Each structure stands twice: as structure tokens, then as C-alpha cells.
Amino acid sequence: MITARNITKRFGSTVALDDVGIEIREGESHALVGRNGAGKSTLVSVLTGMALPDSGEVSFFGEPAPPVHDRVAWRKHVACVYQKSTVVPELSVAENLFINRQDFGSGLISWKRLRREARELLDLYEVAVDPDDKVADLTVEQRQLVEIARALSIGARFVILDEPTAQLDGPAIERLFARMRSLQDRGVTFLFISHHLQEIYEVCQTVTVYRDARHIVTAPVAEMSKPDLIEAMTGEAGGLNVPGGDDRVTSDVQVLSIDSLSGESFSDVSFSAARGEVIGLAGSASSGKHQFAETVYGLRRASSGSVAVHGSVVRNGDVPAALRSGIGCVPRDRHHQGLVVDLTIAENATMSVQSTFVRRSALNGAGRTAIAEYDIKAAGPDQPVSDLSGGNQQKVVMARALAGDPSVLVLINPTAGVDVKSKESLLGVVDAQARQGKAAIVVSDELDDLRVCDRVLVMFHGRVVREFARGWRDQELIAAIEGMTSQ
DSSP states (O other): OEEEEEEEEEETTEEEEEEEEEEEOTTOEEEEEOOTTSSHHHHHHHHTTSSOOSEEEEEETTEEOOOTTOHHHHHHHEEEEOSSOOSOTTSBHHHHHTTTOTTTTSSSOOHHHHHHHHHHHHHHTTOOSOTTSBGGGSOHHHHHHHHHHHHHHHTOOEEEEESTTTTOOHHHHHHHHHHHHHHHHTTOEEEEEOSOHHHHHHHOSEEEEEETTEEEEEEEGGGOOHHHHHHHHHSSSSOOOOOOOTTOOOOSOEEEEEEEEEETTEEEEEEEEETTOEEEEEOOTTSSHHHHHHHHTTSSOOSEEEEEETTEEOOTTOHHHHHHHTEEEEOSOIIIIIOOTTSBHHHHHTGGGGGGOOSHHHHHHHHHHHHHHTTOOOSOTTSBGGGSOHHHHHHHHHHHHHTTOOSEEEEESTTTTOOHHHHHHHHHHHHHHHHTTOEEEEEOSOHHHHTTOSEEEEEETTEEEEEEETTOOHHHHHHHHTTOOOO
16 A cells, blocks of 8 residues: 655754665554654654655555645545644534535535534544534543544545554553454554554554664564564564562651542542652553642642651642652653753753753753763753654653652653663663662553552552552453452
8 A cells, every 4th residue: 555665864964764665555554663763753754745755765556655745635645643642622523623624615614514524424433522522622532533533534544653552541542443443444554653562463464663764674463473573673682671679678768658638530549658669550541540640749739638758748739849849750741741842951851950050051961961871862962852752752851850859759651652672761760769769659551660669559440449569460450450359
């Protein structure tokens, strides 16, 4: 269906794609994987006509791709559902489905017809939302389905899904995969980009691996083991090396105390964390775990209960007060909460402590330190974070969380959207900080993230229902997450 051959793309002295290619058959789900910086995003830009390669060619069904300036023609061939949503939140579902073509060619908008056509489109692709719903009120899952329906309504039969599961829980992921299989049966083709390698085996038929801007291998998924896939991505044999903390020693000194904390989507949560202790928090998207963590660092206001650091109660619903009390945070969504993408690495990494810097030289010095300590792949501290890969952006967010040397870390989905080696690096930072005496809460949907923890608390419908010591088994933890709490 789509072929890219001998694609090379440079940005200044940086080679983003080095004579790469990909061939995707009609009706298949084809995975594209690789470490952050491997060239995946650049290839997506080329395949969607957003970037012109320096050399090479793209074709659809054997015909050359349209000129880059012909956006209408490109949209009829290919659409991309990005990790960062492209719907307009303040518009309705119907308006988003037909954005820039609301008049159906007549020059005037018939709102009755718009809603009717939207309803027919939603029914056709089994998207269970109302045409009049405001997109801002939809779940992440619903927004993605609206974007897919919009793409198919234009005529595209090739859809690129860029990290589509990064913000979905288990049941929502399964529903997305079921929808993909149903659309494949209708002849829709997918390019599936994900750092969650297990998903590749669940939904894809073919996998292509890029590494360091070059094509490494394309193979049927059934013929490539997970260790072989990781080796192709990293150039190193072996799987994911997550620090387990088995030899880590915790203290009897309590650093963080949560007392009967209640708030939006959770109630009556109590526990404490000692020096050097890492506590995991697991649960489905509806468990309240994210809302709880955001309340601990002040982004949300508690309805009752308290948070205390070293015995001093933290002011409720006040992020600056949480920072002053010694709570550092990696927020849930780095795009909207963790970074100012037009600012530099140095400015972002020191944002929580910038009042201590009076000279640009001192600021850049702190930026260089962050680059070295957190293994951020960058040209220098003056580089905008918008130029960085997802994994390196997440390392900048981690550097900012630790800039003030906090006593407590609250880390929400700390490895979301990062590659295998970046995941190892970020979890290694968590382990190292615990060994230095910090307490940490790791909130994650990724079981590998929770292996760094000394114990894992499982939340279900807003309450802590189980606690697992280090050494838990996947099946037991998943069963508790899904509400099967019997011993």
C-alpha cells in the first residue's frame, strides 16, 4: 500500500534518516519501533507529507506521493493520530469531524446536516459519543476514535498511530485493539508506533526496527522474539534491565506521611514512606491513583486529610508550598504539565529553582550538569527542549523534579513514551535517589516501572485494597488491579 525507499533527511549537521525504507501491505498493522532519536518521528513526517526528504521517494499503491504543498491530496492517502491530540477541545465532535469542510462544498453551514452526517459517521465506525458533545469533555480514548473516524471520512485508508496507548488503561487498550482489528477487516492499514513492546505482539503482523537513523530489520512479528527485538533496537543483547532495589536499605525515619487523605476520585488513603523507600501505586485509570498523586504535590485540593513531610503539614492544594516542603514531581503529561517546549534545556531543568540563578552563565552551568547527570542527548544547555526526543524530554522533566534536592519524589508515569534504554536510565535515577535517602511514590500503568519499588499499593475505586511486597508476581498484581482482591 505504501512504500518509502532510500529516504535520507538531514537537519543541519544531524542525520535524522540515513537511506531508510519501509514497505507496508494493505490491511496489515505494521509496527515501527526504535529508541528515541532512531528516526521514527522524522519518517512519520515524510510519510504524511509534512517534510520533504533530501533524497528518496514515497509512493502509494505504486503511484508517486503528491507534492508536499498539496495537503488535500495527502489527507486522502494518510492520516496520523499523534500522542498529542490534534482535535480542537472547545469545538463539538461534529465540528471536529468535519473541520475545514463543515459546509460540504456549499459555502454555507447547515448545522442540522452537519450533526446528521456526524451521527452517520460515528455509527459507521462504532464511536459511542454524541455529535454535540464538546471534545474537551471526552476521554483520551474517545478523542482518538474521533480522530480515526475523521481521517477515514476524508478517504484515507492508511492511519499512523503514534503512541496511541500512552494514556490509556488496560480495558481501553483492549478496546482500541479490537477496533483496529475490525477496521483491518474493512481494509484499513495501520502503522503502529509504540514503546510498549508487548503490544507489538498483540496487534501487529510485521515489525520494522530503526536504530540511529538507519533501518535495521523488517520481519514478521511471529518470527522475532522479544529479546531479539530489543537487541535490534539497542544493538545490545539481553532484555530490559530494571533496578530491583533488592539490596537497597530503608530507614526507620518517616519522611512522608499521608493521613486519611480524600479528594476527587479517591477517599481515606493513609500510608507513610521512610527514608530510602520507594512505594508503587497501581490501579486502573478509574482507580483514583493519578488524582491522589496530583493531590500529594498540590495540583489538586484535598477535601479532607493531610500530607506531611518530616512531620510538617503541607499546605493543601498549593504546588509552590509542596516544592518548599521538599516534594519534587514528574507530572503525568510532560507535554502540558512538565515542560515549556520553547525554552531551553537549562531553563526547563532549573525551572523550580530559577530564583537562585542571577547570571546566564550560572543557569547554563546548571543545565550542563543536568545533561551530564541524566544522560540527556543534546547539543548543549541552550538547545530548546522541543528539539529533543521524547526520552530526553522526560529526562529534563526528571532533572527539574530533582533540581531543588527534594526529600520526596512523586513520579507519575515516569517512563511514558520512552524507549528501553531511556526507561532503564530513568528508573536507575529513582533507585539512585532512594539510595541517597529520598522517599518516592511511583505511579504507573507499566509493571516494569513498579519493579523498582519496595512495596506496591493497589487502588481500586478510590481506595487502597491491596499491598504487595517486593517480589510480587505479575498475575497477582494484575488481578488486584482488575478488582479481584481475594488472597
